[in-house]
Amino acid sequence: MSDRVNVEEIFGQNVFTLAKMRERLPKNVYKEVVSVTEHGGELSKESADVVANAMKEWAVENGATHYTHWFQPLTGITAEKHDSFVGSADKDGRMITSFSGKELIKGEPDASSFPSGGLRATFEARGYTTWDITSPAFLKESGAGVTLCIPTAFCSYTGEALDKKTPLLRSMEAINKQALRIVKLFGNDTATKVNVSVGPEQEYFLVDWDKSMKREDLIFTGRTLFGAQPPKGQEMEDHYFGVIRERVGEYMKDLNEELWKLGVPDKTQHNEVAPGQHELAPIYETANIAVDHNQIIMETMKRVAEHHHMRCLLHEKPFAGVNGSGKHDNWSLCTDDGVNLLDPGDTPNKNIQFLFVLACVLKAVDKHSDLLRQSASDVGNDHRLGANEAPPAIISVFLGEQLEDVVRQLIETGEAKSSKRGGKLKTGVSTLPQFEKDATDRNRTxxxxxxxxxxxFRMVGSSDSMASSNTTLNTIVAEAFCEAADRLEKAKNFDTEVHDIIKEYLTEHQRIIFNGDGYSDAWVKEAKRRGLPNIASTIEAADTLTTKKAIELFEKFGVYTKTELESRKEIIFETYAKTINIEALTMIDMASKQIIPAVMKYAGRLAKDVNEITNAGVDAKPQMDELKEIQDNLSKMKKALDKLKIYEGKASAISDQRELAFFYKDEVRPIMDALRAPADALEMLVDKNDWPFPTYADLLFEG
Ligand code: ADP
Ligand code: MG
Structure with missing residues (x-):
């Protein structure tokens, strides 16, 4: 058994928390830090120097040799450039470490190699990282030693956001401002801030490292591009919440320890539905920190896996035929005086502020369902959304029995007289405790x-940053709050206006409410009848970013400028085309250098057998049949492979990024499928010992 862990002792050990600042900073500087963290503004230059020095001392005491501005460019992952604390030597030759307020606050990475979607030409390579004081600095232990990581935003010389954090912070300010107007109108005069709370549930797969290294597709693309179905998949439903295997348990233990040291409040771990699939969920935090922590979680998952000789796959669909991975984005709004605006209480029908907020959220989601769907799209997620496992690509809202009933009463009569209760849970066993059930069952679809x-919000992909989904969610709800607050502030009779707004919003936007089975074909038809958008792919969703509606929304709340939206759209097309290109090239490589040669060798042996058996005067029909089937599939593979090569050539002649992305989706992907099908059939025909790389069974059940 491995060492025991004291979670109280290690939690936050590697974080420069407010508590550590309180100990190490002069009182006035500490106060300044708290005030800027909570209410914005800027630290004075003197205070920044004091904070930087305290941060450096703490980091060096804990073994740090370098610091880095840690940022989140539009690649969706994080970036860092390390500088050591080495300063100048004093006259006795002793090295004096240094780290100034300026270095803490501002960095200047050469940004020309990060995606900018045309926001910056390569000759104007200047980009700035600026310290995000609201997200604490932390120490990262890795092969490179200990590094002080300072969370930063990343902008161009002209102030455009080149990252995911800046718009998220802007959207948090927008919703704070508008939500505060609402709570004030409802009579709360103690709240000074409305925070966005976010709790992500992160799914992932683990496979054996050595086996994964034998597959080019896992190495280059993070997902399998070939692979026949193993005899057993997830149909027995025996993996979900199953007993955690020893090897995985040891991994989870180390992962938890690393994350707790980094101040990530990770809480829940369990096996997921697919074999080899698991989930981790931390306790919710302020959106910005939750998003940073989710990046840390993904990074740490991969790093710790290597120490356990495993590979952590965060791709949305690493294996065909079993569930893919997502990231549920749990989202709510809480005032700094402790009120959760989305808490209905026991009797939601009497909780007018809650109903008002709910009506606003429904309006926002209905009006901007296209943008919300866009915010959860990435190339890998196209394999999930609408592909009959996790949520469909159609946005709808599940309210549950209790709230749906309240909403119905409000729409029908303008008044909600009652709320359904959960009642007692009856098991029929007298020794089991009876308790009050939730008023509403769950809906998984x-x-x-x-x-x-x-x-x-269950659409987000497992490998994606949570910044986009929360930026969009915050902004669309900010808009609904703003429009409602405008009306309320002008209203002659507050109560009547509140009542009218609730009834009006619920009536107008009830089409977005759907409590049934989201995976069914019937729903796809019904949604169409209701006029709800069903946007099938990431690149189609990208176009929603630059509609008049989207530009007006994001510019009004200062979240994205038109130029920033256009650049993001461009990056989506680029990323899509690049990703499918790599996948196609990997398939070409695996098919021509591994699968086809292996199959040919096997077929040659089989042909010899046929001759020998026939010479022996016996009917070689079984061998002949098998050989024929193999040859058939081999021909199909060759044909698809040749076609894929030709289309790859055609693609390289297309320079418009949007056109290229659609070419990959509509022309190249179907050929990839046509190449995979006969290859997977061949895997079932060829001797296992001759198959050139580990199979699904090897990866999913023997990892
Ligand atoms: P389940 O799998 O049942 O949906 P989990 O416990 O795995 O639930 O995850 C639920 C997530 O929602 C956790 O991250 C939790 O902290 C978070 N959460 C709970 N309450 C809130 C809230 N008010 N706002 C945002 N997130 C929340
Ligand atoms: Mg959940």
Whole structure:
């Protein structure tokens, strides 16, 4: 058994927390830090120097040799450039470490190699990283030693956001401002801030490292591009919440320890539905920190896996035929005086502020369902959304029985007289405790579900940053709050206006509410009848970013400028084309250098057998049949392979990024499927010992 862990002792050990600052900073500087963290503004230059020095001393005491501005460029992952604390030597030759306020606050990475979607030409390579004081600095232990990581935003010389954090912070400010107007109108005069709370549930796969290294597709693309179905998949439903295997348990233990040291409040771990699939969920935090922590979680998952000789796959669809991975984005709004605006209480029908907020959220989600769907799209997620496992590509809201009933009463009569109760849970066993059930059962198929005191946006992909989904969510709800607050502030009779707004919003936007089975074909038809958008792919969703509606929304709340939206759209097309290109090239490589030669060798042996058996005067029909089937599939593979090569050539002649992306989706992907099908059939025909790389069974069940 491995060493025991004291979670109280290690939690936050590697974080420069407010508590550590309180100990190490002069009182006035500490106060300044707290005030800027909570209410914005800027630290004075003198204070920044004091904070930087304290941060450096703490970091060096804990073994750090370098610091880095840690940022989140539009690649969706994080970036860092390390500088050591080495300063100048004093006259006795002793080295004096240094780290100034200026170095803390501002960095200047050469940004020309990060995606900018045309926001910056390569000759104007200047980009700035600026310290995000609201997200604490931390120490990262890795092969490179210990590094002080300072969370930063990343902008161009002209102030455009080149990252995911800046718009998220802007959207948090927008929703704070508008939500505060609402709570004030409802009579709360103690709240000074409305925070966005976010709790992500992160799914992932683990496979054996050595086996994964034998597959080019896992190495280059993070997902399998070939692979026949193993005899057993997830049909027995025996993996979900199953007993955690020893090897995986040891991994989880180390992962937890690393994350707790980094101040990530990770809480829940379990096996997921697919074999080899697991989930980790931390306790929710302020959106910005939750998003940073989710990046840390993904990074740490991969790093710790290597120490356990495993590879952590964060791709949305690493294996065909079993579930893919997502990331549920649990989202709510809480005032700094402790009120969760999405908490209905026991009797939601009497909780007018809650109903008002709910009506606003429904309006926002209905009006901007296209943008919400866009915010959860990435190349890998196209394999999930609408592909009959996790949520469909159609946005709808699940409210549950209790709230749906309240909403119905409000729409029908303008008044909600009652709220359904859960009642007692009856098991029929007298020794089991009876307790009050939740008023509402769960629904697993809804993309946007109300779950008690928060919404759970279930579309986000497992490898994606959570910044985009929360930026969009915050902004669309800020808009609904703003429009409602404008009306309320002008209203002659507050109560009547509140009542009218609730009834009006619920009536106008009820089409977005759907409590049934989101995976069914019937829903796809019904959604179409209701006029709800069903956007099939990432690149189609990209176009929603630059509609008049989207530009007006994001510019009004200062979240994205038109130029920033256009650049993001461009990057989506680029990323899509590049990703499918790499996948296609990997398939070409695996097919021509591994699968086809292996199959040919095997077929040659089989042909010899046929001759020998026939010479022996016996009917070689079984061998002949098998050989024929192999040859058939081999021909199909060759044909698809040749075609794929030709289309790869055609692609390289297309320079418009949007056109290229659609070419990959509509022309290249179907050929990839046509190449995979006969290859997977061949895997079932060829001797296992001759198959050139580990199979699904090897990866999913023997990892
Ligand atoms: P389940 O799998 O049942 O949906 P989990 O416990 O795995 O639930 O995850 C739920 C997530 O929602 C956790 O990260 C939790 O901290 C988070 N959460 C709970 N309450 C809120 C809230 N008010 N706002 C945002 N997130 C919340
Ligand atoms: Mg959940």
């Amino acid at each position: 809804s993309p946007f579900a109300f779950t008690g005191n928060k919404f759970e």
